[in-house]
Amino acid sequence: MRHFISFLIFIAAGLGFSQSSVGIFNNNRDIGEPKNKGIASYNEGSQTYDLSGSGYNVWFDRDEFNYLFNEIEGDFIITANLKFTGEGENPHRKVGLMIRQSSAKDAAHVTAALHGNGLTSLQWREKKADSMKNPQTEITAPKTNYEILQLERKGDLVIMRAAHPGEELQKIGSHKIDWNGKVLAGLFITSHDENATAKAEAWNVRIDKPVPETYDPNEQGWIGCRLEIMDIDTQKRKVIYKKNGRFEAPNWMPEGKKLLFNMDGSLYNIPVQGGEITKFDTGFADNLNNDHGISLDGKMLAFSHHRENKPGWGSTVYVMPMAGGTPKLITEETPSYWHGWAPGNDTVAYVATREDNPTFDIYKKSVNGGKEIALTNTQEGEHVDGSEYSPDGKYIYYNGSSSGTMQLWRMKPDGSQKEQLTFDANNDWFPHISPDGKWIVYISFPPEIPVNDHPSYKRVTLKLMPAEGGVPKVIAYLYGGQGTINVPSWSPDSKHFAFVSNSGERE
Template identity: 60%
Template sequence: MKVLSFLFFFFIQTALLAQQQALGIFDFQSGVGNPKKQGSVQYDAGSQTYTLKGAGYNIWFNRDEFQYAYKKMKGDFILTANFEFIGPGSNHHRKTGWMVRAATDAEAIHISAVSHGDGLTVLQWRPLRGAYMRDPQDELFFAKRSVQVIQLERSGNRFIMRVAHPGEPLQTVGIKEMPEMPDSALAGLFICSHDADVVEEARVWNVRIDKPVAENYNAYRQGFINSRLEVMDVWDLRRKVIHESTGRFEAPNFMPGGKKLLFNAEGKLYTIPVEGGTPEQFRVGDLDRLNNDHGISFDGKQLAVSHHRAGLPGGGSTVYVMPLAGGTPKLLTAKTPSYWHGWAPNNKEVVYVAHRDSGVYNIYKMNVNGGAEIPLTTNTTGHVDGPEYAPDGKYIYYNANVTGTMQIWRMKPDGSGKEQITYDEYHNWFPHISPDGKWMVMISFPPDIDPADHPFYKRVLLRLMPLTTVGAPRVIAYVYGGQGTINVPSWSPDGKYIAFVSNY
């Protein structure tokens, strides 16, 4: 009997594990309201894509029928994903999107961020169990069968729906107070055919559930939240999570050859295969207080890092270089604080940000074989940061807030010819130039932060901007992150991917 009991327990546990893996980040799926036709939710772990199939007469009036993939969530959260219907559809009122629900019974309180088959995109809700659904606050119409980015945020009793076409910033389309929604509720993806006899289908990807912290949260005092390492195809905007941790890690670089990533965590560097796996420590001599400023020379032979030396000004951040193949790190900047940011294409010079006699941070250049540091900016007010060479060596790109907002600038390698190249309401940081020199990726912080700061844990954007043709920046990722997300050069050698860190 003990053997039979063990086998029964083993098979039950195995079945539960298989179900969990089949649902990705969700714990359960069900047909709510007993739909006439059976639905399903399938998860492709390779592409991290969900395929929803479901029927149901509607999600409306005082009861619902639909297919639901969900997990139990407590407190505040942000739900974000790309949605696309598959096939022409039999009813233009078919629905998919995000739903937060008090329970799985058909009459439950819920609020939904909904995309319809005819392009109608709205926030809709049932304020009390068994009550009739309420009319939406606002309505937007997208092109039929277009891809939509839909975000639903919970902040206390307030729910906020935002939408966008891929490439555009999210726009708020509805805000609703729902005091009746319990603090612990269900959150997930849904599909409804609006026809009890028909099963409709939708595809959902870049699915993220983030747990935001308070606006005044101080990570250094209150602790760091979870981290994800992501790799994204810049050209089709598909993101994949390859590593997660309950602690803090930051700032990935691609290693030469593009098969591994390099990132920092707890004062050390680690490598990990781009498809995921177990991180392995990458030793930098005896340096064990590294920060998130590290990167590899253009020829792939040298590594530069910033390391904190105890008891020195500004935390003692100092730039070192060493052979990537291994060796003893060589101290470059005796003065502190100094934060590395870029290699010159000649592999003989580095550029970094340093705090010296002017009272503010400026950009400096130094030969890796020694010599005096050369100031490239001499500001006495404001803040500059993030210098990075273009691959052809003609410009150094950087961010500066000399006009009030933090914007991207560029200058010639001797510091002359400074020109501003972004002009918008965001605070734009850390320009990273593609290997062919034609594109720039940057992180854009919201307008309401200090322009001289790049804080943790904000709703930020990664944006792509052409450098050799005229064109405005376009959004390539909607991220909960900030500090440590994309501080260092992060393009793959073939110019197809970038790597970054998000938080949740």
């Protein structure tokens, strides 16, 4: 599966479900007849879920647990971080993700379960009133204490993946169940003790729906997007804005209180806590793409604007004062895509092709005039992109495919001493350096994506690694790509990172 979108469905089904909305879920209720009532609550500020539930178990031919769920039709993927809270409870208590045929206590279901003792497993009841049995109805993970769980419904196949923090998702197992139509999907918790109540926390909860492999957003319409902010220390994510349409590429404003992003050819501001968006005045430039950024002193804005009737899509680099004014053309030749400011605030870096050089290369040029300087010399079939200066000005970081896959590199500002930083089978793009100079966040595409391409609506990860090089770790699993982090996206204090994930319904 190569093309993905995210699609949240909130359908109030006429099946007697509780209509108490909790976060992204429409329904919360006890399944079976547990002695102690369970409940789920949602913290709007942190976008986390507190789960509590009782019940003898989710096993044999009937279940007792608390369920937080939506009714969903078609293929989808649900992902969440989960952990138990409180100590001294039954080691066989369970929390996790469940896809269920109905709310009946003996309904068929497939469950990704984290147990109190750390066991992680895929388990199922194939038909209504069937008995679940070991080992016939369970696949146990090779390692324990997974924190990130994922269930994917793909036709009649349900796939479980899991990851420890910082790791790639691994397939734990899959099972085919002959289900048609709508199902229930969400978070569950059971105490495995009729007289006790188990508690757990869930965060980074997302429901995503894949598109067909032939899906082309340019022809079939752009789906929605989420604007998200991540706390780098905790890796907890918050959605601050979403729209059933396209927007991309957030910058953090210098004062740290707003974000700047592009939508419909213009730039917009939004408070970091969410709220009303306001248009940022870029004068005559009203056909911007997703390459824009603020100088390190916070006084100037650079962006790429498409000029009509120009070759190479007409994209050229402009700069203007953040306080307002007329944009100033920096690159006459097209196409040119801005990507970085030098620390002196007088030079920009960009990628471009030229009449005598049809491959994309990295260039730099003074905003005060003069000739542009080529910093790379790519060969046919290669590509470079994402040029960004380190805060101390010692390096320009970028992504390039000269090794055969797209990897992260850095070089001196004069183009010398090129050094490869990542070495993996994925295709890595758009390195962004934290303002304190310590870290890189980048987007990683799976190997099946063409090496020089970075399309939208793909299963991608965001990764964090030391700026001097080192072992990367995964900090986010999402659907995204083009527009997710094309531009510098760090907060001024280096504690948060902003990005766009693909989600929602098509307009």
